[in-house]
Amino acid sequence: MxxxxxxxxxxxxxxxxxxxxxxxxxxxxxxxxxxxxxxxxxxxxxxxxxxxxxxxxxxxxxxxxxxxxxxxxxxxxxxxxxxxxxxxxxxxxxxxxxxxxxxxxxxxxxxxxxxxxxxxxxxxxxVSAENFGKAHADMFAKATGCEGSYAVYVGGLTVPAHNAWADAAVTRLEEKCPDMKQAADRFGVAESVDDSRTTTLDLLRANEDFAGVMAFGSQGPIGAARAVQERGLEGEVAVVGLFSAGQGRRLVHSDALTGGFVWxxxxxxxxxxxxxxxxxxxxxxxxxxxxxxxxxxxxxxxxxxxxxxxxxxxxxxxxxxxxxx
The missing domain is CATH 3.40.50.2300 (Response regulator)
Structure with a gap:
């Protein structure tokens, strides 16, 4: 290190x-x-x-x-x-x-x-940005059944790859799940576990129909999954994104973290x-x-x-x- x-x-x-x-x-x-x-x-x-x-x-x-x-x-x-x-x-x-x-x-x-x-x-x-985003959207659609509202996290609103993946994922989700809507504008929190956790807790409090998070940035899925775990919503609120397998594996096995794709x-x-x-x-x-x-x-x-x-x-x-x- x-x-x-x-x-x-x-x-x-x-x-x-x-x-x-x-x-x-x-x-x-x-x-x-x-x-x-x-x-x-x-x-x-x-x-x-x-x-x-x-x-x-x-x-x-x-x-x-x-x-x-x-x-x-x-x-x-x-x-x-x-x-x-x-x-x-x-x-x-x-x-x-x-x-x-x-x-x-x-x-x-x-x-x-x-x-x-x-x-x-x-x-x-x-992996291409388009294919990477589509893969996450397909996983998210399956996990949520295309019901409820959702949020998108990126590492920052100016991070090029994160936003390209997010754009591709949102476009794909709009095609597969036209009734799903974003609960709020995109959040630039996915390089921070703490910020992602806090944002997810806020979204869960503010949206009764909140279905989950697509997080592009290696710390976003971890923080969002910890919030889901704190609220006892494992398996009910989906969290997909890219993350370090070593950092996220326990959350995956607990159903707090749905999964994702990575290179x-x-x-x-x-x-x-x-x-x-x-x-x-x-x-x-x-x-x-x-x-x-x-x-x-x-x-x-x-x-x-x-x-x-x-x-x-x-x-x-x-x-x-x-x-x-």
Whole structure:
């Protein structure tokens, strides 16, 4: 786990990394927030791939999901002169100027969960936003029987991937369950267990017909499920979304957390390093290529799509937890 400096919002390991040969690629990956299970697993993948490929690869974990901290971390990486910057944006628009500065400095830029980012060499996704959203909506429709009101949580109202997944899920749910309505506007609470829990408790109090939550952000399903558990509504109020299997498995088995879909953050970490190394070596990725970690991919402009969703449910969550997901 990265040690964090609150003021600089970058990992100590980055600043203290040993000097390596000039021809050794250096890859720094800035994630949304450090210290939570999802990004701890991603860091594992980054380090494993770095060791395998013989590159200097590390994760930078800001102390909170604040886009300004990501900007500062990227500025630090530019000053260091890394070869590749990877980022999982909290706000794609806020990062555009600093990512442009990185590219102008000759640094390769790879984003993840940010198809709309402009200043990048590639963005990669382990499952398309549309298919990811649809899968959650289908699970939610089955769990609720298409009855009652519901809420949608994202990590932040400017987080690109979370909102793309949510948009796809809502569109699908409107098609399958036209009588279901949202109890309130979208909530940007899904990167906080406490905020998701409090919001869910408020919604349960305010809406007698409240049927559940679709949460896009790894802490949202956990907080919502804890609220359901507190109210003794396990199996009656649905909670679906992406979450760390290790963090959520007990809630799944208690019926407080219905389930969801996820991809491996370990594999995402490895993909940052594999793609970064390819770019440094002058390679590129084309539609239909078989790419390490990602498998056979579809390429649309600068967006790379794999198809590696993993279902989280009672039959699978323990096995995925044992894999460190």
């Amino acid at each position: 990265s040690k964090l400096l609150g003021a600089a919002a970058v990992s100590v390991s980055m600043l203290a990394a040993p000097a390596l040969a000039d021809d050794t690629p250096t890859i720094g990956v800035v994630v949304k927030v450090g210290g939570i299970p999802w990004f701890n697993a991603m860091e594992q993948g980054i380090e494993e791939a770095g060791d395998k490929l013989g590159v200097d690869a590390f994760m930078v974990g800001p102390t909170s999901a604040d886009p300004a901290l990501q900007v500062r971390a990227i500025e630090d990486l530019i000053a260091r002169g890394v070869d590749v910057i990877g980022v999982v944006p909290n706000d794609a628009q806020v990062l555009e100027p600093v990512l442009k500065r990185a590219m102008d400095a000759g640094i390769k830029v790879i984003t993840h969960e940010s198809e709309a980012s402009q200043n990048k060499d590639f963005n990669f996704e382990l 491996s953050p370990i594999e995402a970490g490895k993909a940052f390093v594999e793609l970064g190394t390819m770019l440094v070596m002058g390679d590129t990725v084309q539609d239909g290529d078989d790419v390490p970690v990602l498998g056979t991919v579809e390429v649309d402009g600068k967006n790379i799509y794999a198809n590696k969703p993993l279902e989280l449910g009672k039959d699978s969550v323990d096995g995925l937890s044992e894999l460190g997901l």
